[in-house]
Amino acid sequence: SKIRESILHALSSGEDNYFSGQELADKAGCSRTAIWKHIEDLRSSGFLIESKRKKGYRLLGKADELNESNLLVGLKTSVLGRKIHYYESVESTQKIAHALAQEEAPEGTLVIAEEQVSGRGRMARNWYSPKGTGIWMSLILRPALPPQKAPQFTLIMAVAVVEAIQKVCDLQVDIKWPNDLLIKGKKITGILTELQADSEQIHSLIIGTGINVNQSESDFAEDIRDIATSLKIESDRTFSRATIVQEILKNLERYYDIYIKEGFEPIKEIWEQYAVTIGKHITARTINKEISGYAAGITNEGVLKLVDETGKTHLIYSADIE
Numbered sequence: 425s426k427i428r429e430s431i432l433h434a435l436s437s438g439e440d441n442y443f444s445g446q447e448l449a450d451k452a453g454c455s456r457t458a459i460w461k462h463i464e465d466l467r468s469s470g471f472l473i474e475s476k477r478k479k480g481y482r483l484l485g486k487a488d489e490l491n492e493s494n495l496l497v498g499l500k501t502s503v504l505g506r507k508i509h510y511y512e513s514v515e516s517t518q519k520i521a522h523a524l525a526q527e528e529a530p531e532g533t534l535v536i537a538e539e540q541v542s543g544r545g546r547m548a549r550n551w552y553s554p555k556g557t558g559i560w561m562s563l564i565l566r567p568a569l570p571p572q573k574a575p576q577f578t579l580i581m582a583v584a585v586v587e588a589i590q591k592v593c594d595l596q597v598d599i600k601w602p603n604d605l606l607i608k609g610k611k612i613t614g615i616l617t618e619l620q621a622d623s624e625q626i627h628s629l630i631i632g633t634g635i636n637v638n639q640s641e642s643d644f645a646e647d648i649r650d651i652a653t654s655l656k657i658e659s660d661r662t663f664s665r666a667t668i669v670q671e672i673l674k675n676l677e678r679y680y681d682i683y684i685k686e687g688f689e690p691i692k693e694i695w696e697q698y699a700v701t702i703g704k705h706i707t708a709r710t711i712n713k714e715i716s717g718y719a720a721g722i723t724n725e726g727v728l729k730l731v732d733e734t735g736k737t738h739l740i741y742s743a744d745i746e
């Protein structure tokens with residue numbers, strides 16, 4: 425439309441300048457509400473437009489699509505993300521990654537989508553993955569390890585994501601064992617590690633990561649509005665998703681190398697610095713029981729150690745924590 429063209433023309437002529445909603449409205453001959461709506465439309469078609477309080481709008485870059493070329497330019501890894509399968513819309517990137525893993529896709533293969541229509545969490549829960557606003561990706565790794573080691577990779581990925589968000593967005597993220605990342609108590613990221621294995625060895629690990637990046641509050645479904653947040657909500661800025669993905673892959677590759685050479689110990693120490701679960705009184709809800717106690721730490725396998733009131737230590741492999 426004319427308004428859309430006028431906005432884009434203004435924003436891209438301004439070098440590094442901000443344009444207020446009123447200025448854009450004057451140029452386009454429409455209302456500020458119309459400008460706001462068009463800016464939202466432009467964003468959903470991939471334009472990266474920053475909005476800053478009291479300053480206005482600024483165009484940060486071309487379409488922030490997570491396609492292969494955008495991800496490969498500036499990617500600083502040698503294995504992870506070197507093979508990319510990009511989709512506009514999928515049921516779940518996990519599902520595609522599982523199929524690719526069975527077809528011998530190489531280690532480091534990344535499946536990434538703008539939207540998932542049936543993204544999933546643990547225990548058949550739903551993971552909302554609206555179009556163009558977040559990072560919905562699954563990474564295939566093939567470590568020569570027994571299947572009991574798989575949960576460690578959720579923790580390694582957690583550290584890689586926490587540090588990427590710190591670096592790119594300057595936001596502090598807490599880890600809630602086993603697989604949630606929180607900003608001020610609200611969920612910013614979920615990690616789902618699945619595997620194909622026999623009783624002795626992992627054939628492939630599929631690490632699914634969902635990160636809320638550029639959503640506004642109204643983009644969240646009613647039932648998660650109170651528990652979920654995005655990087656944009658927390659900082660009042662929009663971010664390049666590709667930059668965040670690149671930073672995660674770089675971190676993960678570094679930690680994966682350390683893990684292979686030195687084991688889980690050094691990563692466990694870093695993980696514990698970010699973990700909010702440890703050192704607190706918590707309740708762990710597993711599929712068939714509920715245990716309360718003191719979270720003493722995690723084992724070298726990444727299993728939670730919970731000490732109940734009788735002093736008995738319980739090993740928790742998977743649970744919801746309160």
Ligand code: BTX
Nearest residue numbers: 516518543544545546549551552561614615632633634652
């Ligand atoms: P989880 O089972 O720990 O968390 C799922 C719960 O999180 C849901 O029941 C809901 O309450 C809440 N939730 C759903 N969507 C969101 C969201 N966008 N932001 C915050 N909270 C939400 C966590 O499982 C693991 C999620 C992994 C998602 C990735 S995305 C790429 C890959 N593909 C796929 O289908 N799943 C993984």
